Amino acid sequence: MKCDFIKAQTIKDKLYYDRTQMVDIEIDYPYIMPSNYPNSMIFNTFYRQKARSNYRYASSKLYREAVKHYNSSKAQGFPFYSYVFNQVFEVTYCKKPFISLYIDVYEFTGGAHGTTTRTSYTWDMKNSRQMELSSLFNKGFNYKYFILEFIEGEARRRKFAGKADYFDNLKNNIAKHFDEKNYYLTKDGIAIFYPLYTISPYASGIQVFVIPYPLFGRNLKYKF
Numbered sequence: 001m002k003c004d005f006i007k008a009q010t011i012k013d014k015l016y017y018d019r020t021q022m023v024d025i026e027i028d029y030p031y032i033m034p035s036n037y038p039n040s041m042i043f044n045t046f047y048r049q050k051a052r053s054n055y056r057y058a059s060s061k062l063y064r065e066a067v068k069h070y071n072s073s074k075a076q077g078f079p080f081y082s083y084v085f086n087q088v089f090e091v092t093y094c095k096k097p098f099i100s101l102y103i104d105v106y107e108f109t110g111g112a113h114g115t116t117t118r119t120s121y122t123w124d125m126k127n128s129r130q131m132e133l134s135s136l137f138n139k140g141f142n143y144k145y146f147i148l149e150f151i152e153g154e155a156r157r158r159k160f161a162g163k164a165d166y167f168d169n170l171k172n173n174i175a176k177h178f179d180e181k182n183y184y185l186t187k188d189g190i191a192i193f194y195p196l197y198t199i200s201p202y203a204s205g206i207q208v209f210v211i212p213y214p215l216f217g218r219n220l221k222y223k224f
Contacts, residue, residue: 003094005036093185097126100185
């Protein structure tokens with residue numbers, strides 16, 4: 001979703017050892033123009049600190065692991081491939097006072113492929129606070145049961161249509177790996193996602209299920 005007042009800030013670095021690139025780092029993180037949200041300091045500070053923390057991780061722990069891998073590969077005559085740490089973000093909803101987005105971190109440390117980890121955040125910018133999934137609904141509504149029933153039905157439709165593959169015990173896995181932190185808002189509904197390897201193989205990717213707002217009826221506290 002296009003959101004003109006949220007810009008990308010970037011940290012980039014390439015780290016070397018023995019004249020060989022060990023780690024390629026690129027970290028994009030969101031920044032709100034203060035002219036659009038005078039109270040954006042908490043939002044901006046939160047993501048700047050996370051980006052710096054990720055840079056410290058990539059430039060220290062990941063770098064040391066890469067050097068170790070490089071020396072081992074060199075000793076055994078195997079090729080070495082540079083490690084990668086790449087962070088991107090996607091704004092999925094930005095209608096005042098709400099902002100919702102997710103961050104994907106891709107790490108490659110050798111092997112057949114890298115792995116992507118997603119985290120999501122929904123903000124009430126009027127009060128400069130993050131919103132829990134439960135805070136979107138009226139008291140007494142069993143939102144978790146409702147969401148899980150929708151996801152199970154949609155997953156079975158995708159499997160039947162050949163659009164995705166899922167592990168056995170689909171119903172149990174959907175409930176077991178459901179995490180209330182793994183949600184974000186979109187223009188069409190509330191998106192619930194499942195990390196890699198939880199309910200489906202790597203090839204099926206991060207599974208995202210968008211529950212349309214109208215299906216919640218009057219149980220939503222807000223009009224998105």
